[in-house]
Amino acid sequence: MRRKDKYSIHLSYNYRKRYFLFLLFGFMMNTAFSQLHLDFNDNNLHSVVWTGDINHFKINTSGQLQLSAPGAGESSIFTKYNKPKDSIQVDLYFKMQFDPSNDNMAKIYLFLSKPSEANADGYYLKLGENGSNDAIQLYKLTAGVPILMGSGVMGAIAKDPAQARLRIKIFEDGFGIMATDYKGGELFNTDLEFYDSEFNLQDSLYFGIYCKYTSSRADKFYFDDIHIQTIQRDTIAPRVVSAIAIDNHTVKIQYSEPPIASTAISPSVYSIDHGIGQPESVYYTIGDPLNARLAFAEGTIKSGIEYRLTIDGLKDVSGNTEVHSISFLFTEKANIGDLVINEVLTDPATGGEDFVEIYNPSQKFIALDSIILRNADRNENRVIRTDFVLKPGNYVAISKNVEFLKQYYQTPTEAAFIEATLPALNVASANISLLSVVNGRQITVDSFNYNQQMHFSLIKKN
Structure with a gap:
């Protein structure tokens, strides 16, 4: 430099x-x-x-x-x-x-x-x-x-x-x-x-x-x-290693090392595709040197689109700089109809566990953090703690024993799973509901009443 x-x-x-x-x-x-x-x-x-x-x-x-x-x-x-x-x-x-x-x-x-x-x-x-x-x-x-x-x-x-x-x-x-x-x-x-x-x-x-x-x-x-x-010369440039849209107009980013402040706060250093361009302003402080927030106009960032942030001109104290990019999403909490309970297994093979499969029919990227599965008949809730994001048109299976599901049912390599404890599911019949917390209010996203007659006979069971 x-x-x-x-x-x-x-x-x-x-x-x-x-x-x-x-x-x-x-x-x-x-x-x-x-x-x-x-x-x-x-x-x-x-x-x-x-x-x-x-x-x-x-x-x-x-x-x-x-x-x-x-x-x-x-x-x-x-x-x-x-x-x-x-x-x-x-x-x-x-x-x-x-x-x-x-x-x-x-x-x-x-x-x-x-x-x-x-x-x-x-x-x-x-x-x-x-x-x-x-x-x-x-x-x-x-x-x-x-x-x-x-x-x-x-x-x-x-x-x-x-x-x-x-x-x-x-x-x-x-x-x-x-x-x-x-x-x-x-x-x-x-x-x-x-x-x-x-x-x-x-x-x-x-x-x-x-x-x-x-x-x-x-x-x-x-x-x-x-x-x-x-001087033992530093030749490694600072990079943005994480980018998360925390709402429809703010992207939170994390750096690999503290950059020079004058480059970190420059909007011209950052640019997002899909016609968005550079942010209106950048919030960065020396007291929090590994993090910054990029501010855009309200409603600029939309769910359902995979964005790419390009960084050009970010420097460290040794003058190192490197053009690079990172992808990010804007996720939303599940609202009514955004997720569907697609399949339920309540009587697994010996050594296996129940599972619930969820489908995303919406056009949104749905964050599954802290969704709730509820067995109304037993009055039992289980909070699913995960950072998994379910994209539009995709499925995910939730079970306590994911490895058993993969081996026993020979699932495709692209299949998605979340390992978590479910509420106890009645074998004969019950109601299984999917709940979400939106703006501090608990809502029922989907609810499914099942009974033993719905069992699919072609699913193998020892």
């Missing part, structure tokens, strides 16, 4: 973009190769060489780097590493067990030319400020002078615990992306995009951590899973 403009872009919850202009020129690639990996699982603080206030930090029992200072103050530590070649990926986790402020805050130095902020060049993250709008802030240092390049979601680290797992990618052209999971997991959402046309790092760099704290916060800073390495 490449950009040619000279701007830094901030993506907030409502996807408005803030632009930061940088008068920067040129970009230098570096061929040195190295990487920094600090997961602290070996409980050894000295697996790398640190400088600074080393005695103010420890590895805790959870395998995390933790501040452990004697009282109020400021502490910092630094370690040296070689810049990875080509594009760079930074992963890390932090947690502060308090509401951050100007007196209780942290900085994480990602790339620093010397083990001190004074007169240094590089980039760092600032965590914490006064007020309730605390956000992860990315700064660039030039001879010790900081320039704000952009901010993450406002207020995202304002409250205890102020935590996040970060993944920052900086590409060869100076374009960068910061993705976050504010719950500390790995469900990353794009939080910040930035661009620096003069992204120029020296071969030898310092990584560092700075903490400022009052006495009650002197042991409430945690850091873990710090990795700085050449």
